[in-house]
């Protein structure tokens with residue numbers, strides 16, 4: 447039986463949701479028997495491939511780069527999963543939303559630094575006016591809340607998804623599993 451194509455994507459998040467995914471520990475072995483991780487910060491793939499079955503998305507959509515990436519990922523993915531509160535609600539990245547982007551840059555790169563203050567013009571992607579949850583940009587099929595979601599919740603969701611089912615997480619997440 448061929449393996450499903452699984453991907454994970456890191457937008458504006460702290461990597462904690464990916465760390466929680468790794469906390470599956472030995473439970474990653476049965477996942478690896480049924481799914482091939484074709485793109486992720488955890489592997490060395492450079493290009494997001496076409497025809498991915500399931501993609502887990504960590505983080506909010508905060509920059510022009512995030513915007514371009516999530517649109518491309520949505521086009522190439524059958525089942526898109528918002529993994530964690532930053533993807534689901536904007537959460538921590540959304541804390542900047544009450545402020546003007548210019549003031550955020552000023553605070554981060556001028557007021558709070560002592561060495562070579564200045565707003566970067568290269569490498570750092572341009573911020574959008576607001577950090578947005580993923581479903582405000584593209585359709586999302588499954589929401590996995592939590593900051594981060596526990597390994598048990600992620601394990602249940604991924605196991606269901608690789609079996610071709612949409613996970614019903616209401617009972618697990620309601621009681622803080």
Ligand code: SF4
Nearest residue numbers: 459460462530531532
């Ligand atoms: S939901 Fe929490 S753990 Fe996940 S990326 Fe956001 S802040 Fe980090």
